[in-house]
Structures are given as C-alpha cells and as structure tokens.
Amino acid sequence: MSANASLVRRARWRWPEALVWVIAFGLLFLPPGKHLLLNEIAILALFALSLDLILGYAGIISLGHAAFFGLGAYAAGLMCKHVTPDPLAGLVVATLLAAMMGLLTSLLVLRGSDLTRLMVTLGVALVLHEIANALSRWTGGADGLQGMVVGPLLGRFDFDLYGRTAYAYSLTALFILFLAARRIVHSLFGLSLMAIRRNRLRAAALGVPVNRRLVAVYALSAAYAGAAGALLAQTTAYVSLEVLEFGRSADVLLALIIGGAGWLYGGLAGAVIFKVLQDTLSAGAPQFWMFWMGLFLVVLALVGRDRLFRLVRR
Amino acid sequence: MSAVLETLGLGKRFGGIVATDNVSFRLERGARHALIGPNGAGKTTFVNLLTGVLPPSSGRVLLAGEDITRLKPEARVRRGLVRTFQINQLFADLTPLETLSIAVDERLGQGADWRRRVGAHADVPREVAAVAERFGLSDVLDARTDTLPYGKQRLLEIAVAFACAPQVLLLDEPAAGVPESERRGILEAIAALPSEVAVLLIEHDMDLVFHFATRISVLVDGALFAEGDPATIAADPKVRAVYLGEGGHG
Numbered sequence: 001m002s003a004n005a006s007l008v009r010r011a012r013w014r015w016p017e018a019l020v021w022v023i024a025f026g027l028l029f030l031p032p033g034k035h036l037l038l039n040e041i042a043i044l045a046l047f048a049l050s051l052d053l054i055l056g057y058a059g060i061i062s063l064g065h066a067a068f069f070g071l072g073a074y075a076a077g078l079m080c081k082h083v084t085p086d087p088l089a090g091l092v093v094a095t096l097l098a099a100m101m102g103l104l105t106s107l108l109v110l111r112g113s114d115l116t117r118l119m120v121t122l123g124v125a126l127v128l129h130e131i132a133n134a135l136s137r138w139t140g141g142a143d144g145l146q147g148m149v150v151g152p153l154l155g156r157f158d159f160d161l162y163g164r165t166a167y168a169y170s171l172t173a174l175f176i177l178f179l180a181a182r183r184i185v186h187s188l189f190g191l192s193l194m195a196i197r198r199n200r201l202r203a204a205a206l207g208v209p210v211n212r213r214l215v216a217v218y219a220l221s222a223a224y225a226g227a228a229g230a231l232l233a234q235t236t237a238y239v240s241l242e243v244l245e246f247g248r249s250a251d252v253l254l255a256l257i258i259g260g261a262g263w264l265y266g267g268l269a270g271a272v273i274f275k276v277l278q279d280t281l282s283a284g285a286p287q288f289w290m291f292w293m294g295l296f297l298v299v300l301a302l303v304g305r306d307r308l309f310r311l312v313r314r
Numbered sequence: 315m316s317a318v319l320e321t322l323g324l325g326k327r328f329g330g331i332v333a334t335d336n337v338s339f340r341l342e343r344g345a346r347h348a349l350i351g352p353n354g355a356g357k358t359t360f361v362n363l364l365t366g367v368l369p370p371s372s373g374r375v376l377l378a379g380e381d382i383t384r385l386k387p388e389a390r391v392r393r394g395l396v397r398t399f400q401i402n403q404l405f406a407d408l409t410p411l412e413t414l415s416i417a418v419d420e421r422l423g424q425g426a427d428w429r430r431r432v433g434a435h436a437d438v439p440r441e442v443a444a445v446a447e448r449f450g451l452s453d454v455l456d457a458r459t460d461t462l463p464y465g466k467q468r469l470l471e472i473a474v475a476f477a478c479a480p481q482v483l484l485l486d487e488p489a490a491g492v493p494e495s496e497r498r499g500i501l502e503a504i505a506a507l508p509s510e511v512a513v514l515l516i517e518h519d520m521d522l523v524f525h526f527a528t529r530i531s532v533l534v535d536g537a538l539f540a541e542g543d544p545a546t547i548a549a550d551p552k553v554r555a556v557y558l559g560e561g562g563h564g
Contacts, residue, residue, distance in 0.1 A: 188419045189428035195405060195416050201367065202403040206413075207391035207420035207478055216426070 011186035020265070021175060028168055035163035041275045042170035043231050048256045048267030049174075049181060050224030055253075056262030057185055058217045059197035060109055063118045063249050064125030065225055067105070068098040070244030072226030073233040074132060077145040080234065085151030087234045091173065091227060098226020099219045106218035110211050122246070129244040144240035148233070159235065166235035173231055177224055182264060184220070193217055254293075258300060317376075318343045318512045319364070319395065319482045324373035326359055326536075333359040335537040336373070341482060341512050348515040348523040351533035352556060357516050358400075360533065361484055365397050366390050378481065392421070394481035398471045400490055400516075406460035410451055410470050413459065414442040417477035442477070449473040449503055465496025469503055482512045489522060501525070524548070532556075 027038055047069055054060040075094035076087075084090070108120045132139045139145055152158045157165045184190055195203040196210055204210050233239045242248065251274070259270025277296065282289035319341040326334040333356050341347055351357050362368040364375060366387040374383045377395050385393075405413055418441045419425045446452045449469045454462055459470065468488060475483055489500050504526060507513060517523050523530065523544075530547045532540040540553050547553055 184428045187428045187430060188415075188424050189426055191412060191416055192419065192425045194408065194412075198405045198408070199403055201387075202399070202405070203416075204387040205365070205391060205397060205399070205403075206417045206474065207388050208416065208425060209386075209388045209420075213426070 011182075017265075020268070024171055024175075028164065028171070032162035032164065035167040037275065037279055039163050039167040039170050039235055041271050042167060042174045043228050043235075044252065044255055044275060045268045045271035046170070046174045046177060046231065047225055047228040047252045048259065048271050049178060049264065050221045050228060050267075051252050051256050052261055052264060052267045053181060053185075053221040053224065054218055055256065056264075056266065057190065057193045057197060058214055060214065060218065061114050061117055062109075062121040063246075063253065064121035064123070065221075065252055066244050066246070066248035067121070067125040067128045068102060068222040068225035069229035069232075069248060069252075070125075070128060070132065071101055072098045072229030073239045073243040074139060074145065074229075075226070076230035076233040077148055077239040078138065080148045080150055081145070085149055086155075087150055087153055087169065090150075090234060091230045094230035094233075095223045095227045098229070099223035101226075102219035102222020103215065105222075106215040109218060110214055122249075125244060125246065125249055129241060132241055132244055139239070139241075142241060144238055145233075146238065148237040148239075150234050150237050159237070163235070170231045170235060173227060177227060178264070178268075181224070185264065189213070189216070254297065258297075316343055317341060318345075318378055319514070320376040321364070322374045322376070324360075324363055324375065325371050326363055326368060327371045333536050334363060334370070335535065337533075337536075337538050338373075339531065339538060341514055342529075343512055344509050345512045345514070345529060346527050347513065347529045347531065348517055348527035349531050349533060350517060350520075350523055351539070355533045356536035357533055358486075359536070361397060361486060361516060364484065365395065388420075391478055394479060395484075396475045396478045396480035396482070397484035398475045398486055398488060400486040402467050402471060404459045404467060404470060404474070407458055409456050410446065410459060410462075410473075411439075411442060411455040413470065413474055414445055414455075414477050415439075417474050418442055418445075421477070421479055445473050445477045448506070449476070450499060463496060465492050465499055468492055468496075468500055472500070472503060476507070480511055482514065483507065484514050484516065486516045487518060488515070489517075489519060 047065070051062065051065050054062060072094040075097045076090040079090040079093050105124050108124070109117050112120070133141055136142070150159055153165060153169055159165045185193070192203065192208045192213055195206065195208055196213060200210055229243055232243065255270035255274040256267050257270070258273050259266035259268065277293060278289055281292045317340040321337055321339045324334055324337045324339070325332070337360065349357060349360070359368065363370050366382070366385055370383065374381055376382065377390065377393055380393070382390055382393065382395070415438055416425070418438050422437065424438070443452070446455055449472065451466065451470060451473055454466055459467065462470070472485065472488060485504065488504060489497055492500060501522065504513070515523065515526060527544060530542065530544055531538060532547065532553050534556050539556065540547060540550055542550070
C-alpha cells in the first residue's frame with residue numbers, strides 16, 4: 001500500500017548510516033593510542049543523543065542535563081564499590097535510577113516557557129551537585145569517588161590501560177541505545193512527539209495527551225544520560241563532582257547544537273567535532289582551547305543558523 | 315431533540331473583564347448551528363472554554379450529558395469534541411498523511427506505541443486514505459503541508475478534525491482568507507459532513523452562515539444576545555443594529 005510506504009520513509013535505513021557504524025566499529029582495530037579519546041567521544045555522543053531526544057524531538061530545552069549524567073555516574077560508582085564489580089549490572093542500575101529521577105523531575109518541566117525550563121533544569125542539577133558534595137562519606141565529596149575496581153566485561157574482557165575494551169563497551173552501548181532511540185522516534189509515539197514539538201496546542205487538539213508523552217520522553221532521555229554517566233564512571237574507574245557541573249550540561253548542549261538537533265546523528269556528529277576540536281586545540285594551548293571553541297560557535301551561529309533545528313527530509 | 319453539547323451558566327472573567335457572561339447554550343444532535351457576533355464579542359473565549367483550553371470561572375460544560383468541565387483538551391477530543399482553527403495551526407513540515415495519521419493513531423489508542431513503526435498498522439493508512447478521499451486531499455498526501463495551496467490547507471484543517479471522529483465539530487472561520495476560486499471546495503466539504511455530526515460554525519461571513527446554518531446564536535459582549543432560525547435572526551431589528559448593520563455583509 002503506497003500510503004503505508006510513504007509513512008515509513010523517514011524510518012528507512014540509508015547506506016551512509018551503515019557506513020558511520022562500520023567506521024566506528026572499525027576504529028576498534030586501530031593500533032593503541034586513540035581509544036581513550038574515542039571512548040570519550042562515544043560517551044559524549046550518547047549523552048548528546050539523550051539531550052536530542054528531549055530537545056530535538058520534544059522541544060524541551062535543558063541547561064541541567066548533567067543531573068542525570070552525574071546521577072548515573074555516581075550510581076555506577078557506588079554499585080561497583082559496594083554491590084558488584086560487574087559493569088553491566090552497574091550500567092543497568094544506573095540507567096534505571098536516572099530514569100526514575102527523570103520521571104520525578106519531569107513534572108517540573110511540563111509547564112512554563114523555555115526560560116522557565118532553563119532555570120528549572122539548571123536548578124535541579126545545582127541541587128544534585130550540592131547533595132553529592134555534602135554526602136562526602138559516600139561520594140568522596142570534592143576528592144571524588146575513588147577505589148573503584150571495575151570487573152571484566154562479561155567476565156572475560158579486562159579494561160586495559162589503552163582503553164580498547166572501554167571503547168568497545170561504550171560504543172556497543174551507544175549503538176544499542178541508538179537503535180532503540182531510532183525505533184522510538186520513528187514509532188507512533190515518536191510521530192506524536194513531532195506534533196508536540198511543533199505545536200503543543202494543536203497536538204492536544206488532535207487528541208494527543210501532551211503531558212503524558214513529555215513525561216515519557218523526559219524519563220527516557222534521563223535514562224540515556226544516566227547510561228552515559230555510568231559508562232564514564234566505569235571506563236575511568238573514577239567519579240568526581242565534575243560529572244554534575246554546569247560545564248558538562250553546557251558542553252553537551254554545544255555538542256548537540258554543533259551537530260544539529262532533531263535527527264539523532266546530530267549528537268554523534270557534534271560529539272566527534274567537539275572532542276576532536278578540544279583534543280587538537282588544547283594540544284597547542286590547553287588553557288585557551290575554549291577561546292577557539294567560542295569563536296567557532298559564533299561563526300556557526302551566524303553562518304549556519306538554519307542548521308540548528310534541521311531535520312532530515314525525505 | 316436532545317442536546318449533544320450544552321453549557322450551563324458558563325462564565326469567564328479576566329480580572330475585571332467579563333469575557334463570557336453566564337452563557338447557557340444548547341447544541342442539538344446533528345445540528346447545523348452558527349455562532350456569530352461582532353469583533354470582541356467573546357467568540358474565541360467561548361470556543362476556548364468549550365474545548366478546555368481555558369478553565370471557566372463559573373458554570374459547566376456537558377458533552378452528551380456528561381460533565382466535561384474539568385477535562386483536558388485532549389480528553390475532550392477523545393470524547394468527540396473537536397475543533398478547527400481559524401488561522402492555520404498545521405504542522406508545516408509534516409505531510410498531510412503524517413498529520414492525519416497522528417489524529418487516527420490517537421483515536422485508536424495507539425499513539426503511545428513506541429515499538430511498532432509508523433505505518434506498521436494497516437488500519438491507520440486505510441482510515442487516512444478514506445478521510446483524504448472525502449476532503450479531496452488524496453493527491454497531496456505526500457507533499458509538505460506548507461507547500462499546499464491555502465484552500466487545500468484549510469481543507470486539511472477540517473479533515474484532521476474529522477479524522478478525530480467528532481460528535482461535535484467546532485469550525486472556527488473555516489473559509490477565512492481563502493481565495494474565491496478555492497472557496498467552493500470548502501463550502502462543499504462542509505455541506506457534505508455527515509448529518510450525525512453536530513456542527514457549530516463560528517463565522518463572520520454572513521453568506522456562509524445563512525447558506526449553512528439552520529439555527530443561529532448571536533453573542534454580544536460575552537452574553538447570548540439572541541437565538542433563532544436564520545429568518546428570525548435576519549429580521550430581528552436588535553441584531554441588525556448591533557451586528558448585521560456593522561458588518562455590511564447583509
């Protein structure tokens with residue numbers, strides 16, 4: 001049926017997509033040296049993907065997405081120290097906890113304008129940051145959570161110094177969660193989100209239960225952010241307060257905006273550009289790399305404005 | 315005759331301003347009813363109270379005898395109280411097929427399904443195709459909505475509301491801004507709406523009102539000013555004084 005065929009058109013796989021993943025997995029076989037950076041890229045990509053789910057697909061802007069990232073990181077860290085060293089168990093628990101936190105705080109972002117949401121999300125992240133700081137008995141406070149001994153992945157692959165296992169782990173998690181996100185945004189649920197982002201009032205007039213859909217996608221996004229945080233904690237065997245800092249929320253927003261929100265690959269592309277720029281620029285003058293980043297952003301905003309909310313068409 | 319939509323002493327105040335003043339209004343099953351009134355008479359506020367966009371300050375709204383005063387807009391839509399918008403509120407970069415699918419998905423309770431892909435249900439495209447056919451949109455289903463001629467966009471606006479399976483359809487100035495050449499298609503589509511759907515037409519255009527409605531209510535300063543069949547309303551000197559005279563439509 002032709003109507004059917006054109007409805008699925010947005011969801012169809014295209015060959016450049018497959019190529020992206022073949023290359024990403026191919027990089028596993030590079031000689032040691034760049035895998036730590038690649039691991040960071042995969043984690044930032046997952047984090048940016050999580051932000052894309054709410055910003056690009058539901059129109060919820062957040063300046064405090066690190067709240068969920070940090071929660072996931074601490075959850076994974078504490079799981080490892082006190083419950084089990086198995087990374088997968090930690091990843092699952094961290095993801096679920098972050099989802100619950102997303103569910104709770106989603107009620108705060110349902111109402112109000114973009115400005116209110118910026119303030120509320122920023123505030124939630126600040127609160128969590130100070131809680132983590134105050135609970136130093138558990139979190140190590142400003143010294144960070146130390147003494148994590150992460151067990152081998154699947155009981156077989158040890159996390160090596162060069163980061164190859166780490167990259168394989170993060171990339172696989174990213175790939176699986178990406179496939180799930182891709183399925184979700186192209187589902188009936190995803191279609192109703194597209195309506196909500198474009199015009200809430202209109203979506204409600206079509207019978208779309210706007211608040212319920214926003215709560216669901218916010219919790220999903222929080223879960224993804226929590227997973228990213230857990231990956232960072234486990235692959236670096238360390239959690240510092242920095243996982244909850246404002247800078248982390250800002251970085252992920254930058255990465256997503258560089259890559260373009262609303263088409264899933266924006267977060268991935270943005271993470272690659274952001275990290276590679278950071279790596280190259282800070283190799284020359286570590287303290288000044290943000291200068292070049294800022295300049296790049298200004299140029300991007302002035303030259304490529306229309307890309308900010310670009311959608312893949314046809 | 316039984317009322318499908320009824321308001322009892324419905325009122326809305328914004329600070330000291332009374333936008334809707336104690337309106338008790340009945341819309342009969344299958345009615346062809348028009349709501350008219352000069353600019354600023356409170357028609358938009360009244361529609362927002364009916365659809366649940368605004369909460370009333372006083373009074374109740376009943377749909378098929380059930381109190382819906384506290385229900386959210388989307389819950390009212392699912393019960394069959396559906397509106398169109400005066401100014402296009404369509405999703406510019408989605409296609410009519412996608413827009414209609416959203417309405418049909420929600421009606422069939424599948425809008426929360428995150429596992430199955432869009433288009434995986436055969437019944438949705440079938441229903442969408444039937445609605446598109448009725449409103450003459452079959453040939454433009456795959457075009458971006460903002461590339462359609464304005465008349466087609468207005469038809470889509472009505473088609474989308476129709477796809478929600480309304481008992482009551484509120485048409486807010488359906489032909490506003492449509493060029494004369496495309497007007498006919500819209501009037502025909504409205505005339506061809508199934509007789510079991512009650513239609514409340516909110517309109518400025520007197521030709522359309524008297525052509526379509528079998529009953530007319532006049533809203534002035536937020537209150538129901540007069541109500542009756544078209545001949546009575548047209549002959550009412552008070553109505554002519556406050557409204558018909560001003561508009562100059564005759």
